[in-house]
Amino acid sequence: MHFASDNTAPVPPQILEALIEVNHGYAPPYGTEVQMTEVREKIRQVFEAPEAEVFLVPTGTAANAIALACLCPPWATVFCHRNSHVEEDECAAPEFYTGGAKLTLLDGADAKITPEGLERAIAFTARAGVHNVQKGAVSITNATELGAVYTPDDVALICAVAKKAGLPVHMDGSRFANALVTAGCTPAEMTWKAGVDVLSFGGTKNGLMGVEAVVLFNPSKAWEFQLRRKRGGHLFSKHRYLSAQMAAYLDDDLWLKLAERANAAAKRLSDGIAALPDATLLHPTEANAVFAAWPRAGHRVAQDKGAYYYLWPMDQTLEGAGDVLVSARLVCSWCTTDEDVDQFLSAIGG
CATH class of the missing domain: 3.40.640.10 (Type I PLP-dependent aspartate aminotransferase-like (Major domain))
Structure with a gap:
């Protein structure tokens, strides 16, 4: 992930x-x-x-x-x-x-x-x-x-x-x-x-x-x-x-085929996050990057399971109340798979 x-x-x-x-x-x-x-x-x-x-x-x-x-x-x-x-x-x-x-x-x-x-x-x-x-x-x-x-x-x-x-x-x-x-x-x-x-x-x-x-x-x-x-x-x-x-x-x-794969993965990820309770998209997902916020507890689970991404802005912390929304940037690449996306959504969704 x-x-x-x-x-x-x-x-x-x-x-x-x-x-x-x-x-x-x-x-x-x-x-x-x-x-x-x-x-x-x-x-x-x-x-x-x-x-x-x-x-x-x-x-x-x-x-x-x-x-x-x-x-x-x-x-x-x-x-x-x-x-x-x-x-x-x-x-x-x-x-x-x-x-x-x-x-x-x-x-x-x-x-x-x-x-x-x-x-x-x-x-x-x-x-x-x-x-x-x-x-x-x-x-x-x-x-x-x-x-x-x-x-x-x-x-x-x-x-x-x-x-x-x-x-x-x-x-x-x-x-x-x-x-x-x-x-x-x-x-x-x-x-x-x-x-x-x-x-x-x-x-x-x-x-x-x-x-x-x-x-x-x-x-x-x-x-x-x-x-x-x-x-x-x-x-x-x-x-x-x-x-x-x-x-x-x-x-x-x-070059276009690689970009199509990355964009499709980002759309799958964006749609999945938008469907989660207490999660929100911060910017439109129009290319291969997703900016979103979801409860801190979901971040902890995802990172414990090996998810690698950046909190955005980076000065946020995973310490504190689990129900507080924490924002992140998620970028998909040409080789991001549906399995990667679905595992991540399962982790942050509890």
Whole structure:
């Protein structure tokens, strides 16, 4: 019963087989291998973006931070939700890689910024000219850190506000596949057709050993990204091992199939919790994460039986009255089984 994070899941066999296959013989380094050419062309096809530039990095932090560094100068700010991934989980990497750019934090239900909130924040920024931080870029997390999904219409409304102010838009898609499966749209509709300039296309949280793609729909930033990737220490010499993972991920829509499994498990879990007495869902379950609260006694039983998940927020305790509601975050992965979910529901339901 592992629900702490999709990061804790194993690697699908298709990915391991691809790594074994690519390990034969010699190959050019630094992304010049044939596998990277295949990855680039496949992503261009998937996103219906023949001019897009595609680069691989080993971590989501690198993908987000280097991408934002290409969009936002040191004297400007990135507009994002206060519960966005770049704010909560990157240890100030965006500020570091941009050379000191600020993050302007916005509110909104379920960690989704609103067009109105973004418009107000933009209008408030740089009112005193040189004395203020300047308007830099917009970043949205899809799926959000609270399990919600921006639809293509949501994305388009945010991008319209950004474009009116002359700002580029970055999408943090560490769980992009999960969001896409829920939205039921094409990758292009979720991104550049809605106005997104740069996508961090996640792989690690959806099963890969460790690789993310940065998709630049505006290729004018391609050379700058390459330089920043090298300078930041994220250009792999044995790059074929990144490319092989991403190629296998894209082959036969494996990336979507993995996300569908994770999302289906989360829905089963969410529906089961909602049906329990004295339990409540805290946010909509629109991807592969469930945020819920149930009596402390149920938490104790589940953890005694080996359930692994995080109390959310983490400063809560299992000591105290058993009937008090305690909240938690539960994340499903590509290999979460119905049995895992049902055992967990049985444990917390008493």
